[in-house]
Amino acid sequence: MTLPEAAGLALAFVARLITGAQGHWKGSPPKAEQRIYFANHQSHFDWVLIWCALPRDLRSATRPIAARDYWTSGAFKHWLTREVFNAVYVSRTRSEDEDPLEPLVHALKNGDSLVIFPEGTRSNKGEPQPFKSGLYHLAEQFPNVPLIPAWIDNVQRVMPKGEVVPVPILCSVTFGAPMRLDAAEDKRVFLERARDAVIALGAPG
Amino acid sequence: MGALRELSVTQQVGLLFVIVFGVLLLASLIAFARSLRELTPEQKERHERFVRDLRAVWIGAVLFWLAWASGAFVATLLFALISFLALREFITLMHTRRGDHRALLAAFFVVLPLQYLIVGTRHFDLFTVMIPVYAFIALPILGALGNDPTRFLERTAKIQWGTMVCVYGMSHAPALLLLDFKGYEGRGAFLVLYLVVIVACAQIVQEAASRRLRRRPVARAISRSFSWRSWFIGAVAAGVVSLLMSWATPFKPGQALAIGFVASGCGTLGDLVMKALKRDAGVRHWGGRASVTGAVGLLDRVAPICFAAPVFFHSVRWYFGV
Numbered sequence: 001m002t003l004p005e006a007a008g009l010a011l012a013f014v015a016r017l018i019t020g021a022q023g024h025w026k027g028s029p030p031k032a033e034q035r036i037y038f039a040n041h042q043s044h045f046d047w048v049l050i051w052c053a054l055p056r057d058l059r060s061a062t063r064p065i066a067a068r069d070y071w072t073s074g075a076f077k078h079w080l081t082r083e084v085f086n087a088v089y090v091s092r093t094r095s096e097d098e099d100p101l102e103p104l105v106h107a108l109k110n111g112d113s114l115v116i117f118p119e120g121t122r123s124n125k126g127e128p129q130p131f132k133s134g135l136y137h138l139a140e141q142f143p144n145v146p147l148i149p150a151w152i153d154n155v156q157r158v159m160p161k162g163e164v165v166p167v168p169i170l171c172s173v174t175f176g177a178p179m180r181l182d183a184a185e186d187k188r189v190f191l192e193r194a195r196d197a198v199i200a201l202g203a204p205g
Numbered sequence: 206m207g208a209l210r211e212l213s214v215t216q217q218v219g220l221l222f223v224i225v226f227g228v229l230l231l232a233s234l235i236a237f238a239r240s241l242r243e244l245t246p247e248q249k250e251r252h253e254r255f256v257r258d259l260r261a262v263w264i265g266a267v268l269f270w271l272a273w274a275s276g277a278f279v280a281t282l283l284f285a286l287i288s289f290l291a292l293r294e295f296i297t298l299m300h301t302r303r304g305d306h307r308a309l310l311a312a313f314f315v316v317l318p319l320q321y322l323i324v325g326t327r328h329f330d331l332f333t334v335m336i337p338v339y340a341f342i343a344l345p346i347l348g349a350l351g352n353d354p355t356r357f358l359e360r361t362a363k364i365q366w367g368t369m370v371c372v373y374g375m376s377h378a379p380a381l382l383l384l385d386f387k388g389y390e391g392r393g394a395f396l397v398l399y400l401v402v403i404v405a406c407a408q409i410v411q412e413a414a415s416r417r418l419r420r421r422p423v424a425r426a427i428s429r430s431f432s433w434r435s436w437f438i439g440a441v442a443a444g445v446v447s448l449l450m451s452w453a454t455p456f457k458p459g460q461a462l463a464i465g466f467v468a469s470g471c472g473t474l475g476d477l478v479m480k481a482l483k484r485d486a487g488v489r490h491w492g493g494r495a496s497v498t499g500a501v502g503l504l505d506r507v508a509p510i511c512f513a514a515p516v517f518f519h520s521v522r523w524y525f526g527v
Contacts, residue, residue, distance in 0.1 A: 020293075160303045167309040168289070170297040 004083035008059070011084070015052045019045075019158055019171040023053030026201070027177025028148050030055050034113055036142075037062070037175070038135055039150035040128040040198055041117035043159050045166065046152050050115050051085070053173040060086065062113040065104065067092050088114065101137055108142050118194065122161065128198060131191040139181040139190070146178035149194065151201035174201045217453040218395050222270055225402070229266060232259055261506060262405065269398050278325065280397060281379040285321040287507060292317065292371035294504040298486040299363045304351030308344050308361075312368050316340045320376050327383050336373045341365055370475075371504075374511030377518040384522065399450055400468065403443040404513045407469030408476065411439030427481045436473055443469030455525070468517035475512025479504065 015021050023030070039050060047064045054062055066087040072078045081087040088107045094100055107114060116138075118131035139147060154171040176197055181190055212220070236256050244252060272280040296309060316336065323332045345361045378400060382393035412430070420432035447465025451458050 018293075154297070157301065160306060163306050165310055165314075167306060168293040168296070168313055170293060 004079075007080075008084045011048065012052045012056075015045075015048050018166050018168045019049060019052075019155070021049050021052035022170070022172045024172055024174045026174060028146070028175055030058060030175075032058060032061070034108070034111055034145050035062075035148050035178075036108075036113065036135075036138060036145055037115045037148045037150050038118050038131075038194065038198070039115070039152055039173075040202070041119045041122050042152065042156040043122060043161070045155050045159050046117065047085070047115060049152055049155060049171055050150060050173055053175075058113070061111075062115060063088050063107060064115050065090055065117075069093070088112075101134055104134075104138060105141060108138065108145065114138075118191070128195060131195050133187060133191065135194060136181070136187045136190055143181060147180065147194070148178050149176040149197040149201060150174065151176075151198055153202065176201045218273065218398075221395070221398070221450070221453060222273070225266055226270075229259070229263055233263075258409075265401070265405075265506075269401065273395070273398065277379075277382045277393070280382065281321055281325045284375060284379045285317065287503070288321070288372050288375040289313070289317060291375065291504050291507050291511070292367055295367040295371050296364075298483065298504075299367070301360060301363070302353055302355065304353030305348060305360055305364065307351060308347040308364055311344060311347055312340075312364055312372075316344075316368060317372050320372050321379070324376050324380050324383070329383055332376070332380060332383075336368060340368060344368070370508070370511045374515055375507065377514035378510060380518055381514075384518075395453060399447075399454060400514060400517055401510060402450070403447045403465045403469050404472040404509045406446045407439040407443035407473050408509055409439075410442035411435050411473050414438040424477070424481075427484055428477055431477050431480075436470070439473050440466050440470035460524075464517065464521065467520060468513045469509075471516045472509030472513030476505075476509045478512070479508040 012021075037050065039046065051059055051062070051064070064081075064085055064087050066081045066085075066089055068089040068091045070077075071081045071087065072089065081089075088103050090100055090103055091098075099105075104114060104116075116135060118135045119129045120132045121129070123129050135147070139145075151174045152171065153174070154169055157167070157169050158171060159166045179194065179197055185193075236252070236259060239252055240256075268283060272283045292313065296312075301309060320332070320335060323335060344364055348357065348361050348364070378397050381396040381400065384393055384396065415430040415432060415435035418432065418435055420434050422429050422432055424431060444462045444466035447454075447456075447461045447469075448458055451461035454461060456464060
């Protein structure tokens with residue numbers, strides 16, 4: 001076992017001890033196929049939770065998106081995202097000649113699964129904010145990759161914005177039924193539908 | 206029972222584990238035989254519940270056997286872990302706010318380890334007052350520093366109550382290891398097992414009795430199954446089991462009966478309190494099945510011990526003057 005693998009297992013153990021990190025698969029069993037997971041975003045912990053809720057064999061092929069300027073700034077942060085999580089780096093500053101989705105498209109062409117948070121930023125109002133259009137563009141370019149909505153519950157209580165140490169509180173990740181972009185579906189309609197799918201998973205019951 | 210008293214500690218406890226595992230094996234065999242028969246949906250549900258409870262008892266028994274085999278240190282550590290998981294579940298059920306973050310951190314990462322450290326190092330006097338005195342002053346202070354007056358009393362009470370039940374109550378179980386009876390040295394670990402067994406007995410018998418008797422529930426809005434008669438039957442059954450186990454304890458038969466009755470009676474009443482708490486938190490069906498938050502009902506299983514252990518510990522200590 002290599003050091004990053006061991007670090008990954010240790011991290012998963014700690015996350016389980018603190019949050020339980022239970023995955024509830026409703027409508028889509030965990031499966032070794034290429035997928036795009038999209039979820040609500042409330043805390044830095046969100047990615048770790050989804051990652052822990054996945055079966056261990058699927059973890060290495062499922063990659064998060066990390067902001068290049070932040071996650072490559074320190075040696076440890078860079079190592080963690082590169083070696084342990086195998087993150088896809090994107091730059092937040094948009095330059096003229098470059099498509100910001102380029103690294104994501106590259107990863108998907110490689111056959112990897114992605115986890116994206118289409119709100120673009122962390123919200124703590126309960127209801128997710130309107131989705132950014134990245135999800136739509138990916139769905140358009142990769143019509144055969146199923147899109148799996150996911151709802152992360154309770155995580156804002158574990159680590160509110162601005163705090164460093166997490167409080168042990170049970171969290172769960174609910175994965176919903178896969179959806180696809182319909183032929184000739186409007187961008188706004190699709191993004192609204194995707195957001196509703198995520199919110200529906202969070203509704204009690 | 207005189208011959209049994211003559212045996213050495215290890216032999217007695219070994220014998221007890223043989224009995225416990227024998228009974229469990231028998232129960233598992235019966236459950237297996239039943240599963241081969243055709244069952245109506247109602248019977249099937251009851252059967253599944255029984256199998257689930259039985260599995261929990263198996264896990265508990267194996268854990269205690271491991272703890273016994275590896276000594277007081279591991280037993281204390283085991284209870285600390287259970288305490289942590291129970292408190293985690295308790296806090297998940299409660300509505301805390303951002304301002305509670307520091308107080309919660311203190312409860313989980315300072316109070317809890319400290320309490321078990323004190324148990325482990327046998328600082329007996331400090332152990333009884335650490336949480337009711339020091340922690341209960343420190344936690345509201347941290348809460349107030351969180352700068353959020355909304356429902357302050359309610360939030361503070363929740364954290365304190367959770368600490369009291371899940372940490373303070375639970376820590377009395379490994380603290381039994383501290384008790385030094387005359388001529389009974391080195392058997393503390395056994396008393397822990399003894400307590401757990403009688404409390405579990407009371408709970409199982411009470412459940413069975415309430416299903417048979419169908420009495421009018423005392424507190425219908427909280428528990429549909431709790432009635433005084435079934436409670437009494439459960440506690441008496443625990444007293445009888447305690448009596449049957451008395452040859453391995455420092456108690457005389459009469460004392461064993463009384464202590465078993467009192468401790469397990471408190472335990473099952475504690476279970477009722479926990480039910481009320483869950484109703485308040487809006488959780489209806491719990492045991493065994495994972496809820497939305499992913500909690501698996503550990504709190505349900507350990508709550509009776511959290512209530513029974515302090516009563517058992519202090520009544521024994523007061524009565525025997527140890």
